[in-house]
Amino acid sequence: MARNDDRFQVVFKEGFQLKDEGFRQIMVDTQTGVNYLVWKSGYAGGITPLLDPDGKPIVTKIG
Numbered sequence: 754m755a756r757n758d759d760r761f762q763v764v765f766k767e768g769f770q771l772k773d774e775g776f777r778q779i780m781v782d783t784q785t786g787v788n789y790l791v792w793k794s795g796y797a798g799g800i801t802p803l804l805d806p807d808g809k810p811i812v813t814k815i816g
Contacts, residue, residue: 760784764813779803786812 766778775794788803803811
């Protein structure tokens with residue numbers, strides 16, 4: 754059920770899910786602009802917001 758108005762946009766990806774270092778991508782929430790790091794390796798994975806040096810979320814300007 755793909756839509757043209759997907760909320761998250763992948764802006765960077767690297768790695769391979771089945772290797773030890775896993776697969777990493779940076780996704781941007783198109784409604785808030787907040788950037789997230791997504792990591793997957795085998796059956797494990799995680800997601801976390803990217804933070805600037807002050808501990809605030811990194812936000813990409815939308816539109």
